Amino acid sequence: MPSSNFVDYVKLHLRSGKGGAGSAHLLRTRANARGGPDGGDGGRGGHIIIQGNAQLWTLLHLKYTKHIKAGDGVSGSSNKKSGAFGRDVFIQVPLGTVVIDPETGQQEAEITRDGETAIILPGGRGGLGNDHFKSATFRTPRFAQPGEPASEAWKVLELKILADIGLVGQPNAGKSTLLSVVSAAKPEIADYPFTTLRPNLGIVAYRDDLSFVMADIPGIIEGAAEGKGLGLRFLRHIERNSALLFMVPCTSKSVITEYKTLLKELKKYNPELLDKKRVLAVSKCDLLDEEAMKRLKKRRLPELPVIFISSHTGMGIDKLKDELWAALHT
Numbered sequence: 423m424p425s426s427n428f429v430d431y432v433k434l435h436l437r438s439g440k441g442g443a444g445s446a447h448l449l450r451t452r453a454n455a456r457g458g459p460d461g462g463d464g465g466r467g468g469h470i471i472i473q474g475n476a477q478l479w480t481l482l483h484l485k486y487t488k489h490i491k492a493g494d495g496v497s498g499s500s501n502k503k504s505g506a507f508g509r510d511v512f513i514q515v516p517l518g519t520v521v522i523d524p525e526t527g528q529q530e531a532e533i534t535r536d537g538e539t540a541i542i543l544p545g546g547r548g549g550l551g552n553d554h555f556k557s558a559t560f561r562t563p564r565f566a567q568p569g570e571p572a573s574e575a576w577k578v579l580e581l582k583i584l585a586d587i588g589l590v591g592q593p594n595a596g597k598s599t600l601l602s603v604v605s606a607a608k609p610e611i612a613d614y615p616f617t618t619l620r621p622n623l624g625i626v627a628y629r630d631d632l633s634f635v636m637a638d639i640p641g642i643i644e645g646a647a648e649g650k651g652l653g654l655r656f657l658r659h660i661e662r663n664s665a666l667l668f669m670v671p672c673t674s675k676s677v678i679t680e681y682k683t684l685l686k687e688l689k690k691y692n693p694e695l696l697d698k699k700r701v702l703a704v705s706k707c708d709l710l711d712e713e714a715m716k717r718l719k720k721r722r723l724p725e726l727p728v729i730f731i732s733s734h735t736g737m738g739i740d741k742l743k744d745e746l747w748a749a750l751h752t
Contacts, residue, residue: 429482430581430621430659433524435489439467439508441546441569442495444554448562449500458561459552460502464569467545468492468508472579476536478516479623481581492543495569498551508545515579518662522578530577534584542577546570580658583621585637587746588663590684593640595669596705598622599733601638604743621659628747637663657691665699665749667742671706672718672730681724699749701727703742708732 442464449457470492493509521531521542531540549567556563589597605624622638639659660666666688670680681702688695702723707715707730715730727745731738 429480429485430583432481432484432487432579433576434484434487434513434579435576436470436543436574437489437491438470438543438573439492439494439545440572441465441467441548442497442505442508443568444549444551444566445498445500445503446552446564446566447500448552448564459556459563460500461551461553461566462498462501462503462505463551463554464498464548464567465495465505465507466548467495467569467572468510469541469545470511470513470543471539471541472513472515472519472521472531472533474517474519474533474536474538475514476517478514480516481519481579484513484515484579492545492572494572495545495548497569498548498566502551502553504551505548510545512539513579516581518582518584520580520582522580524576524578543573543575546572582662583623583637583659584635584662585623586634586664586750587626587636588660588666589636589638589669590660590666590688591669591705592680592684595671596733597638597669600669600703600705600731601636603733603736604739605636626743626746628743632747634747634750636667657688660688660695661692663698665701665746666695667746668700668702669705670702672704672710673706677702677704677718678722678724699752701729701742701745701749703738704728704730706732707737708735 444464445461447461449460451457470490490511490513492511495508496505498505515533517534517536519533520529522529531542533540547570549569552563552566589601591597601622601624604626624636625633626636627633637659668681668684670677674680685696704718710718729738729742729745731742
């Protein structure tokens, strides 16, 4: 699927429905020409609601939908009849979608389960009919409440991909190649930086018919937390991953320096990311001969599980799966 079809950010202008007015009707019949109040209540205005849909994986269907409007409530009528509620609008979103107020930056709702709903802009309440205002001393109120006005607001919808393992590495570290080897995913692969311009998901088969979901996140460079490279656009996807697989190629000048650079960018973006379980894969080890591999293993490496792998030869792939499974279940 072309990268342009992956949309993880939309800004929408929403308008809920206004509440219907209460009725100020007075009962008038042949048998009772001076009847009391019998005005019904107005109906509630329609809500704007987001709903999780497991069949969606992108916000593409909302890309060109800038304005969404719910229905207005209907006014009350005689004989204490309440007006109908306004039409609610359900916005279908993929799992992992969050709603953000663009003015404050505050997160207002998140959807993580299929069918889960959240009202992001409530409709106005309907007004009370005059029947509610009668009393022993005030028997013929000739007024009723108006309905509450509609609400209007801009809301940002962001998708944060839900996956068990998130791949973290600089551009051209071999993340897409690994995903293509351990799953049926077919990400674009080429020998130049920023081949991956959108997250890719793959289901990794494990032992005894078990599996876990791995996400290939576009490469992170130094300064990504300030927006350099693809920057903040994709760092948010890592927030939802249960564990992180850092990938550094064996050709790096310093494995530990590159790992610390990646770690620093995650910390600047969100310090809570450092609480996740981490595994380090030193990739492209098929490029090294036996002596070079021995020298690499003698270097000072980060204090976490380190696996030496080659996606082309299969070296260390099974061991890597074992470490990732352990990170998810210990």
